[in-house]
Structure formats: structure tokens, C-alpha cells
Amino acid sequence: MNDFTMVLGAWVATGLTLCIFSFLYEDNPLFKMAEHLYIGVTIGYSLTSLIFNSMGPNIYEPLKAGRLLPILPTLLGLGFLTRFFPKWSWLSRISFAFVMGYSSGLTIPTAIVSQFLKQLEGTVYPLLTRKQGLLDFSLPALGHDFTVLVLVVGLLSVLIYFFFSVEHKGPVKAASKVGIYFIMVYLGAAFGTTVMGRFSLLYGRLFDLYTYRGAKYHYATPVLLVLVVLFLVVYDAKYKKPADAA
Amino acid sequence: MKASTLFSITMAALLLAPPAARAAAAKPAGKAAPTAAAKPAPAASALSAVQGLAADDMPYDAGSEVLISWKAMPYDAPAVKYTVHLSSISRDGPWAQGAVFPSDTKYRADIDLPFWAWKKTKDRHAVALNLETAFGVDDEVGKKRLRGSVIYAKVVASDGTSEAASPAVSALATSDWFSLPKLNNFVFTLLFCCIVLWFISNARKKDLFMRRIPGLDAVEDAIGRATEMGRPIYFLTGRLDIDSISTIASSLILGEIAKRIAQYDTQLKVPHTYAMTMAVCQEITKQAYSEAGRPDAYREDINFFITEDQFAYTAAVNGMMVREKPAACFYMGYYYAESLLLTEVGASVGAIQIAGSDAEHQLPFFFITCDYTLIGEELYAAGAYLSRDPVLVGTLRGQDTGKAFVMLAIFAGVILATCGVLFGFEHGVQTFLEVFKSY
Amino acid sequence: MKRFLEGLANVDRRILFLLVVVVILVPIMHPLALPGLKVTDSVRGVYDQIEKLPPRSTIAISFDFDPASKPELYPMALAVTRHAFKKDLKVIGMNLWITGTGLADEILTAAAAEHGKRYGEDYVFLGWQPSPIAVITGVFTDIYKIFSKDQKGNDTRALPVMKGFRSFQQLDYFVELGAGSPGLPHWVQYGADKFKIKMGGGCTAVSEPGYRPYYPVQITGLIPAMKGAAEYESLIGKPDKAYAGLDAISLGHFLILLALAMCNLIPVLTRFTK
């Protein structure tokens, strides 16, 4: 990679980044442009990947080598396209049926394993601890027993919350209420742990912008930043009705 | 262990599975001469070669592993190490190292298989060795060659100063037709499928009760509001394709909501990230409009495709939201990081937002930013709730029965395990609980 | 006061956005080295192994990540490489992710320049080869079968740094910095475990829980994401990008806490002033 393509790359990357960031200020033509370009590029990218990385090695190459089996899935795939011809569009049902059958068949045993049995086996523990033949009532052991109790009560109450065929009143209501509290703890924990990743990303992006500020990249960031800000100021002054403000 | 035997027999009989007998204690290899020491013994403390060495096909696998086992030796201790050597050429090598471990580890009992498929004892060492890993084979040709070859194995015991090698034994790794350890999974699956189908077939007979789902009562309000304001309603089906359960549930909800929207002259917009989902949703929406008696109001561009890329799709939907200011947004299905991007922009244009997702990691964001959120299974129940279709309600009944079974199993399991600790039969309880483990 | 509070409650979101930018950008321009960072044992587990090696020992580093995971893995890669050069070790670099080849090269070159190390004599970058498991098995048996040429096209055998070196089995230490698959599990399973060499690892935050069980038996240490990298930077006494990143993230977290507090306090205060 030579210098020119590297610098051009930095300018393009910085420009597009700033265009997207401008959406935080308001919807504007720069964002609209980047948005449409983005959609277009991803479609082009998908199309190319499809042809070279999927259809090439999966259909063209085996056929060239004399293996005829890929013809069947190819026909099924072409079945989707019959949707454009109302008379033949029922053919697409067979393609849908294949895909749905395949994925349903895949779901059943794996859902039972990874979400059902795996969750179950991690919950069934004794509520008491025994150490060297005697029941252990020391603080750590009791703490462990308590943890197991919370786990079991939590799981049972959450499952009760998800009961749809029983009216939630009386003891069921109380239990499902406990279940909701457990779910809230879960949501809070999930929120708290996600924050980290989001800021890491933002840091990474701003760091790249900061890197592109230097002479090596011909001052891509400061120049483009000034241009974007100027554009927004002019755009606001010229096209924005006073009613839209604030 | 009478109960366990009984259990395993019943289960096996139920399925006409291959006899569990093949999993019983490994038979000693006839050819091996157990007492022959490979080297002259130098000192009193010297090791003798391991006894009762046997090489067998590892049961319940695709023929990629061999099982090497031998008797527990009197000198088993942390300082003494066993090295298992494998050869695919001849009983004299060349040898590839299969495993090294302290001699007081890796007994039959340490192999993680359930009681109905494997006898857990401590009187024999046993290691299952993957041939491709052991021989470092990565290419198809090598793998194919390995499959047909007889595998020779020998075990060397060493304590740092002396070592003793056993004579070689051989085995052929073969493919098996049923994975007995997964029997419990199979039985549960079958049982649950039957329950669901039974409830569905019985659902039509009587009206089944269903509890309230608050978020869904707001659907009518949201549609009404959009009609009053003359603004569109957005419906998003999530980031997975139609072959995922979340998206199927979402499309059912779309059908019900579309029926209600069709009665007003409100614009519905369903941007898609997968073409297959779009095609299915087109059919569903069309059907809904005609069922509502408004086939004339249906337009082919209610459902439209944007792109498969996660964030390009999000950028486009965000842009549309800001420009068209929808009165209501529905987010049903499975979502990833884009959830918050969508809902924050939706909130900023003042839309009523109703979300439903089984993506547990995105639920907090929906819960915080949306007016109503359906959590987990409520997403699947929503279709049934809105339509009161007997088939859907019956399915839900089946799911509830499944949950009741789980609760009972956990409750009984915990009581049993606690009693086990109280009265000292932990081992028996642990063995029994293997019924609820995944293998 | 009341009007001020009302204004605060309905503050333009763009002011919040601006605050976010400030909070992230300030540490990038000037690392604050906020207090509270404690070096964990698992990070020290990598540092100690490198620290105790005598000069001219050989270590290898595999840079198995791409630009997408750069914020998490680049800083630790730089820190570990710097540490190796500081200790005057011979460094063999390679990678299993083709999209990360440029990054790996950049890291080695930058760290070498800082310590006045010369290519071919003090370090080598072998580059990328397809079929990761075969590559791992290969470098542990005969490195020249896999990498007969280095990334720059030199004959690997002829380089002074490779003199007397035949396979990774001779390594004094191995470090794997990986963002996914192929990565740490592969190196452990097909390399270090099998050929009994000492190795350490670095990984993204997402994969940390999955890799934890390898420590401390199969790997001597694990550097998890940006936080681990910041710990490593503090160990080698050179606070840099990871430190800055950690500062930025810390401030970001506190900004959220502030937002949460305001969100709930403003309505209370408004009622109070009424």
C-alpha cells in the first residue's frame, strides 16, 4: 500500500466518520449522504461476497469439477425468485419449507441441551453442606447454602412470572412479583456490564480520529472537522425554519 | 444402584437403542501379555509395566477417538507419570505422544458420561484420545487415512528415574449409530413434543384462560394515536432471519397488528434486514389486510428491504424516523447492539414505543427507553394474546406444562440433594441427577 | 432556581453529547493516570515470565487480531513487545489472522525502533500462512517448513536471529494475543499443552470468561483487554494508550452515574423548590 492510498483512506474514513457523527447534532444532508452511501456499499459488498465467497466455491467450482449435487440447492434457491412470477410463485414455498424445516430441526435438540438441561444442571444443589462427615454450619458454608437458596428461589419465581395460563393473584401473584425483582436485578447487571464495551468502542473511534490529525495524514481530521462544522452552520442559517429550533 | 439399572433398562428398551453392554467395563485385550516388562528392572523401587492394558473403540463417537484403559497400579502416585503413546503404523512405532498425566488421575470414573451409558469405577485408568489431535492431522487426506487404520497404543510409567513400557495393544476406531449419553435429551424432547401436540389438538375444544400482558393492551392506544396524528407506524422484526423463533413470533404479531391498522387509514412501515423475512411478512401483511376486509388498502411497499448490514440498516431506520416522525414504533424479535440506537432516536421524535425481545442482553435498554417491554417468553405469547387463536393458546399451555415440569424437577431435585447431604447418600443423588445433565 | 431546574430537566441532548466527547477526548490528548489501578496476578503472570528471562533468550508473539479489535489488543501488544525488547530478548513475531498482518508489522517496527533493535538480528516477523492448526503444529515441529520466507521475503533460515532455532519447542516463552478464533484455545491445545512450553495470553473482554479456566495451569498469565493492558503498561513503567483508554472509560462511567443521578434528583428538587 503506497502513501497516496493510505492518505486517501484516512481522508475518506475521517470524512465518513464525521458525517455520521453530524447526526448527533441534527439530521442533515451530510448524514443523509453517508447513510445512503453506506447502504449502497453494504449491498455491493454483500453481492460481491455472495458471488465470490459463496456461489463461487459452493456452486461453480464443484460443478466445474463434475460434482452435480449442488444443482439441487441451486434449484431450491432459484425457487425464491419465482415470487416475481405469480403463476409459478408457489414453487418458492418448497424453498421456504426446506429452510424452515432445516432450522426447526436444528433448534429442537440444541435448545433442549444448551438452554434447558444446561440451565437445569447448574441449579440443583443441596441446601446444606457437609464437611468431614458433619453438617457444616460455619459462616462460609452457610453463605454457600444461602447462595443456593437464592438461586433456586429466583429461578422458580421467574418461571412463575412466565406462567401464562394461570391468573396472577394470591400466592401466584406474590411469587411472580418476586420473579420481577429478580428480572430487574438481571437487567441492572446487564446494563452495568454493557457500558464498558460501548465506551471502549467510542474511545477507539475517537482515537482513530485523533491519529488522523497529524501531518502524516495531511491534517485530515482538523480540515474535515472545520468543513463539516461550516457546512452545518450554513445549512442551519439557510434552510432551517425558526420553528424547528431547540 | 438398583434404581439406576432399572432406569437405564427402561430407557434403552423404550428406544431399541444398541445395547448398553458395549459401554460396560472394557474387556482386556487378548493379545496383550500383561506381565511382560519391557526393560530389565534396575532397582527395588523400579516400576513395573502397567497391567491389563486394553485399547478399544471409544463408544458413542464418530470414530475419531480410541479408549485406552489399564488397571490401577499399586504405585499410582502424583510423582509417577503415565505417558500414552499411539501409532498408526505398527506395534513398534513410530510413536506419537497421546497424553501425559500423573498416575493417580484419569480413572474410568473421571470420564464424564452418565450412569446409563458408562460404568464409573476407580479400578481402571481410562483415557479417550482424539486421533486427529494426537497425530496432529489437519488435512482431509490425513484424516481419511487415519479412519481406516489400526491404532497401536502403549503406556509408559515413569517416576523420573526409571520407566517401564507396556507391550503394545491395538484397536480400530469405529463410528456409532446412537449416542446413548444423549438418551435423556431424546426422551425429554419426545415428551415435550407430545405434550405440545396434545395441547394443540385439545385446544379447539374449550376456551383457555390467558393472563394479561400489560404491554399488549397499549397496542390499541398506539394505533389510535397514530391515526389521530396522521403519522406512520413502524414495525421492526429484529436482526435474525425468518428461520429463527424470535422472528417467527414477531411475524405473528405483525399479522395481528396489521389487521388492526388496516381498519384505519394509517400507514404501516416494515423495514427489513433479511429478504426471506421480508417475503414472508409480505404474505402475512397481505393476508391480514384481506382478513380485516381492506385488501384495497394493502400496498406491496409496506414491507421493504434495506440491507443486511446491521448498522447500515440502523442508520437508514434512524434517518427515516427523524424525517417521518412515526407516532408508534414496535420492536419485536431478536436484537443486538442496535436496540438502543433505534429506541433513543424513536424516543427523541416522540413515538410510543413497544418492544418485545428474547435477546436477554438487550432487554435492559428496551426496558429503560420504551414505554412497554415484553420480556423473553412474553414475545412468543404475544401472538396468542392478540389473536386468541386456539392453536397458539394451546401451544402456550404446552409450554406452561413444560415449565411446571421444570419447576417440579428443580424443587424435587433440591430436596433430594439436601436429603442426600442430611442422610449421607450424596453419591446416589449425584448419580441420579445425571438424568438432568447434558452430554 | 426553579427555572434553572426545569431547564436542566429539558436540557438539549446535544449538550450531553458534547460532554461525552470531552470526557473521552481529554484522556486521549493527555493520559490522566487516574488512581485505583491494581495489577492482578494473571497479568503479572505474563510479566514475570518475561522479566526473569536472561538476555538473548527467544520469545515468540502471535498477533491474532484484526483492526476491529484494535482498541482492545493493540495497546497490550505494544506493551508486551516493548517489554521483550527492553529485556534484550530475541523476538519472533507471526500472526494467524490475515487481516491483522499490517497491524502486527506496525507494532513490531514501532517497538523495535524505540529500543534501537534491528530487523533480522534482534527480531523477525514471519507473517501469515493459511490453515491455522497446521501452522501451529508446523511451527512446533519444523518452523522452516511453514515459514521458509519471512513477511519481507527473506530466507528465514539465513537470518541471524534464527540461528540454531528449529522449532517453537525451543522457545523460552510464548505469548498469544488473540481476539477470537483461531486464537488462544488453539495455541494451548495444539501447541503449549502438547509440546510442554510455557505460554501466556491476552484477549478481548468478551472472551475473557471463556479463557479464564486455562489460567494458571495451561497458561502462566492472561491479559484481559484494555484493563489488562493498562496494568501491563504500569508494570513496565510506560503509561500509554491503554492507560488513556482506561481513563476515558472511567470518566465515561462516571458521566453515566452523573446522568443517572440528575435524572432522578431533578424531579425531587423541583418538587422541593415548589
Added chain:
Amino acid sequence: MVFAKKTLPLIVCFVMGTLVAIQYYVPHRLSQSFIEELSHWEIIIAAFAFFLGLVSVMQVHIGKLRRRPPGWGFSLFLFAGIIIGVATGFISRGKQISETGAMTPFGWMYNNMLNPLQGTMFCLLGFYIVSAAYRAFKVRSKEAAVLLMVAVLFIFARVPLGQYLWESVWGSTLPWQLHQIVEWIMNTPAKAAGRGILIGVSLGAVATSVKIIAGIERQYMGGKD
């Protein structure tokens, strides 16, 4: 004809579903190659579905170019994007790195256009998470109070500065350290709830799959005829 239109798809779905489900319990090599081949098929079939989407996009944007509603000009950028993606892709034959290890135009496009665009959209979350916290994280009920408290505790504990402040306030007066408390919440009440959600979801998934295989759920086949 009715058979081909209605029954045949149901048979295909039933046979496929049953075979694939049973395959899970059969470790034999033949069963492995069966599922490998099928997943291959799935990829090929799904690839064609993309063209349905492509046509939909084209209809929308060519329509815009014809009718010229306000903002139609932006559709030109969409076509420009498609052309850039396809052109660089075809020049580089779908490879981002050439055999010599140099970056191809496709790779350049990926690194300097797609990657920054994706990364930037993704990192907008950093902004929105703050605005969501400021705007919407109000304690309206006891449940929401629990949510808020746990979230605050976790945010505090995730960064060294938070742990430092916690320790300088509490010192060693508490029997547990902050990270221990957070870990316990994560591994006990939060895990219990997570499991409850997952078990419900898995049962729902199995139930829906059974209905599809049995041909009870057939909305994917579309309307009448």
C-alpha cells in the same frame, strides 16, 4: 396440482425437520457428513434470497429517481455505493488481501469505508447510553429502583476508579469487597433470572419448531391457493 402447491412443501418441511433433529443423536460419520452437506445447501439456498432484497431496494430507489420526490438525489449516493462495492469487489475477485499480502481495492474499500461507517454507527451508542440514562432512567416504581441500584453498583465496580473510591470511603469496614458483591449478584440473583428467561425461551423455541415441522404453523407459506 394441489398436492404440489400445498402438500409437497409440508412434506419437505417435515422430512427435513425430522432428519435434522434425529441427526443430533446419531454420532456416526455418515450423519456428520449429512448435516455438513445440508448446512452447505442452506447457505446456497439462502444466498439466492438476497436477490429478493436487491430487487426490493432497486424498486424503491429507481422509483424515487423516476418520481423525483424531495431528497431523491440521495438515491444517487446509494447507487454510487453499490457501484463502488461491486466494482472494487470484482477487480479484487472478492479478496481483501492479494496473494502477495498487499491490500486490494476491495480491502481498501472495506477498511476505509465500511469499517469506519460501521464503527461510527456502533459507537454512537456511547452517546445514546448517556442520553438514555439522563432522560429515561427514572425511578417510577420499586422494581425500577432495584434496576437502578444494581446498575449503579455495576457501573461503579467496572472501573478501577470506582473501586478506588469505594475502598477509600468504606475502607476495610465491610466484610466484602465491591468486586465480590458484584460477582455474587452476577452469579446468583442475576443468573437465576437469566436462567428463568432462557428456560422459558427454550421451551417456546422447541414448541414453535415442533409446530413448524408438524405443519401446524405454516404462515411462512403465505396466503390462500
